[in-house]
Amino acid sequence: MSTQPSKELETFPNPRPERDFVLHMRVPEFTCLCPKTGQPDFATIYLDYVPDERCVELKSLKLYMWSFRDQGAFHEAITNEMLDDLVRATAPRYMKVTAEFYVRGGIYTTVVAEHRKPGWQPEPKVELA
Amino acid sequence: MSTQPSKELETFPNPRPERDFVLHMRVPEFTCLCPKTGQPDFATIYLDYVPDERCVELKSLKLYMWSFRDQGAFHEAITNEMLDDLVRATAPRYMKVTAEFYVRGGIYTTVVAEHRKPGWQPEPKVELA
Amino acid sequence: MSTQPSKELETFPNPRPERDFVLHMRVPEFTCLCPKTGQPDFATIYLDYVPDERCVELKSLKLYMWSFRDQGAFHEAITNEMLDDLVRATAPRYMKVTAEFYVRGGIYTTVVAEHRKPGWQPEPKVELA
Amino acid sequence: MSTQPSKELETFPNPRPERDFVLHMRVPEFTCLCPKTGQPDFATIYLDYVPDERCVELKSLKLYMWSFRDQGAFHEAITNEMLDDLVRATAPRYMKVTAEFYVRGGIYTTVVAEHRKPGWQPEPKVELA
Amino acid sequence: MSTQPSKELETFPNPRPERDFVLHMRVPEFTCLCPKTGQPDFATIYLDYVPDERCVELKSLKLYMWSFRDQGAFHEAITNEMLDDLVRATAPRYMKVTAEFYVRGGIYTTVVAEHRKPGWQPEPKVELA
Amino acid sequence: MSTQPSKELETFPNPRPERDFVLHMRVPEFTCLCPKTGQPDFATIYLDYVPDERCVELKSLKLYMWSFRDQGAFHEAITNEMLDDLVRATAPRYMKVTAEFYVRGGIYTTVVAEHRKPGWQPEPKVELA
Amino acid sequence: MSTQPSKELETFPNPRPERDFVLHMRVPEFTCLCPKTGQPDFATIYLDYVPDERCVELKSLKLYMWSFRDQGAFHEAITNEMLDDLVRATAPRYMKVTAEFYVRGGIYTTVVAEHRKPGWQPEPKVELA
Amino acid sequence: MSTQPSKELETFPNPRPERDFVLHMRVPEFTCLCPKTGQPDFATIYLDYVPDERCVELKSLKLYMWSFRDQGAFHEAITNEMLDDLVRATAPRYMKVTAEFYVRGGIYTTVVAEHRKPGWQPEPKVELA
Amino acid sequence: MSTQPSKELETFPNPRPERDFVLHMRVPEFTCLCPKTGQPDFATIYLDYVPDERCVELKSLKLYMWSFRDQGAFHEAITNEMLDDLVRATAPRYMKVTAEFYVRGGIYTTVVAEHRKPGWQPEPKVELA
Amino acid sequence: MSTQPSKELETFPNPRPERDFVLHMRVPEFTCLCPKTGQPDFATIYLDYVPDERCVELKSLKLYMWSFRDQGAFHEAITNEMLDDLVRATAPRYMKVTAEFYVRGGIYTTVVAEHRKPGWQPEPKVELA
Ligand SMILES: [Ca+2]
Ligand SMILES: [Ca+2]
Ligand SMILES: [Ca+2]
Ligand SMILES: [Ca+2]
Ligand SMILES: [Ca+2]
Ligand SMILES: [Ca+2]
Ligand SMILES: [Ca+2]
Ligand SMILES: [Ca+2]
Ligand SMILES: [Ca+2]
Ligand SMILES: [Ca+2]
């Protein structure tokens, strides 16, 4: 695996596919370009998912995030694109991408998109006291 | 698009209308006038919505917020007016406006109003562990 | 309207009665007397409600809060009394009073009481991702 | 009422028994002894309840908390014992005791136990926007 | 019980098995090795459970956590392994293990896995105002 | 000592007058009246001092703070008056009164006044790494 | 005194001119216009001073802050202008104006300017342990 | 060394007496009795010192803190007593005891006392940018 | 002025050169490249200065920060280079650059460098109570 | 450079030796063993220094921190040993090591040791308003 920015997401087999478990990943170092002005945008990306057969490999996720550094992208489009890429690579039971952008024009914008595998149902939540 | 305060809200086509995704916007720089005393009021405005065919354009939202600067408006009325304007411009699946006003007479007031497109149902929420 | 403490709560017509919207009010400056010892008690009062035909006028709410300054009142009783007074004045769809008292005998006490208009149902909550 | 530690919990009549209202009490000054080593343990105790006919008197609750000062008690057992004592004294509609213990062996332990009066149902929760 | 790292988890009888109560445990001092690079990883471990017949003994839990100090383990695998070990030792009604790992490659990862005893149902949650 | 508001400050002999030591006291429950409008003002009072022969008695300080409840007083004047009263009662080596008032007209005001015993010098401060 | 924005600052006699005491004032509701773009700027203003013969009147300070609402002003210039106006009105022993501006172009700017009365010396600071 | 509360403070030789270095110790679990009412008091104790020939042994410090559990002691006196005991045991170059007591009568009290070895001078502080 | 990244720093005349005043600027959106690995580095930059004849223009500072986006630079070198560039452009009385880098290898690094104009002395600091 | 734990500290030439600048480094992932019990200890290490001819290389510092993983060491001794090693490797103008240990026996301990190059003087600190 090179250490170049890359759109290819590596995966590895889920070590416990018989159980629905959850992965939360926070990526505070994300930058892309504004497609209108060409100026840098900054964001924190959150990835939350329930893996099925494959998990995202950590270093490859980092290189994937890096791959947006010189890419122009609207807030709404880039969040959906990330979700599409990650779903294509891992075919998860559930996945959510949250992109928390830095202030522009005095306004803070966060975009959230999620994917559910057809037929998959979360187990009813146990809420402890 | 001018850089004058404006009640006209620009929109652009939703890049992913086949998916219910969420936009959270926070506007910490908002001021209007008290209709009783004419004195300035200050607030932070929150906009949360699920777009249908159109998204709110960021710069135009900023000019829209600016348009209240010289307008007298009661807390309860202005929050509902904003929601009406934004719903008219974007016809969203779901939208919520929250206006968190600065203290007056020793009392902090927040007003929250929401709109739901008839027939639209949110997908059952997945609550991860 | 005088600027004397007053048990009379002024109201004004709800500017948008066709929509269920929410008002949150926080009153950090509240003091009354302990009915057992006569010593001052301090609290922060929270008022959350969905108006029906009438909204509470802000200045009158402040004078109402002031009216407890020389009144002896147990924690449990005063919270219910406030709710009764505010419900009588505004006949809201929903109302909740929370009284967060300052420490006494090393113990922090908060009392919460709510009222629901018979037959009124909250719209099913939309929980965004 | 003496100012000695005491297992006896005083109560007073609920001033508004026709309404389900809530009491939250936080007791940050609690200490008992570890039954294995005899060394002091420290905790913060939280009491949350919906009274039925009787409320817990504040000063008596303080003396009750004091009564554990020289008592050896395991984390799991003491939390359940407190709940049993408080339920016996007040026969509440609902009650929860939370004991947040200070670190031991590098591990922080919190124990939560609750009681529900048979047949009592909480009103469906109103979640405001 | 020795003070050596140990995979053996001691338990003791649940003092109140007729009641569903909850234990929350936080272990901020956890370290293992990255199986790819051999370098140290650090995490905070959270254990939340409803005991059935047995509770985890605190000191033994500490020695168990210590036992990972020289063990290579992937984030996803180690969290599931811990849950398996703890379930085997205590056969709880419900158990959840959360492992919050320290940043690697600029990414923070948290893994959450839970176990439910077949047939066990949590009591419907009482949400107080 | 009565439990009535009182301008009389009780004192007791400094237990260690041969050493310059420091007392910090924070009084978050303070209220007086605005002399212009008669409306309540709220503040947190801080007292910091190096005692000489006498220390302020805690309960008497509480009753002294209570004595301002029905007194009209400007922010600047009341802070200096408190300092004068406390200096008269204890003749300290050093004393500072800080009054942090609640917002009025959108402005937060804090007033700080201090007294130094003639000829007294603080020991040069040891600032640890 | 009118309730119109006004550049005139009212003062009143210092109630304790024989003592150097300190006033801290925080004004979180301040807005002016950017002289280059005409767009609104927002800031929090802090005023710290040691009065000599005159103190700033609170309501007049609020109207003075309001007077900048329609005024174009660079960050550096407006802070110095405020200090000049306040010094002219009160001739203090010491005064400092801090203007903490809201983010522009991704950069947060704070400007601080101070004035010292010629010949005035602060008392050597007493730093308590 | 026993595990009984004990007024005897164990020490060990300073491993680096040729260098002035600093020890900060925080003891959040401290309780004693109020000498007037016999009721429990709680505090957090801070110990900061520059050792000379001897350092305080950690476990012995814990047992020393425990020794106050059944002792009546005024805030001002107990802080000075601790400092005296710790100075006697370790004869440090510099030592400071801070006792932050829990609220009583609505007032939070902190007492700070320090000792300096005659002739000892702290090195002039290096304040980094 | 273009909206391209640029090493040229625009300045404007100090509006109040006869007074030593202070500018604090915080730039949370900064990224450059690691010269060893070519991978992105992220930092928050702080600029604090006392202007002499010239002030840094805000938009030009933003473009200057952008100019490092594709530049390889060691933490220690880049901080000193920024200070050199900013001093050359503005010749300030005093300037400090602080670069707070994001974690690498589990270690957080901050670099601070400052410049003082020969012969310039800060006024003795007034520390208010 | 290997990726094994190592006591050898790599350095590189200071890129700007003609200027006194400051490096702050925070290492939250540190663990060693208690020399008395053999059990793990955890700490956060802070390194602050003014380099002279050499700077500490980041990766080598990480491997150095790793080298304590299997080493028994008292709090006071290990902090001084680190300072000695780092001073030997870099011969800095000024260096400070702070070791903030995790709670043991209910007590939090922090040790701070510093080194000054003979004859070196810090520039008088500029404290901005
Ligand atoms: Ca809990
Ligand atoms: Ca709200
Ligand atoms: Ca989580
Ligand atoms: Ca509550
Ligand atoms: Ca969100
Ligand atoms: Ca505690
Ligand atoms: Ca208050
Ligand atoms: Ca320290
Ligand atoms: Ca604001
Ligand atoms: Ca202190």
Ligand SMILES: [Ca+2]
């Ligand atoms: Ca405590």
Ligand SMILES: [Ca+2]
């Ligand atoms: Ca710093």
Ligand SMILES: [Ca+2]
């Ligand atoms: Ca960032």
Ligand SMILES: [Ca+2]
């Ligand atoms: Ca202050």
Ligand SMILES: [Ca+2]
């Ligand atoms: Ca840690």
Ligand SMILES: [Ca+2]
């Ligand atoms: Ca500042």
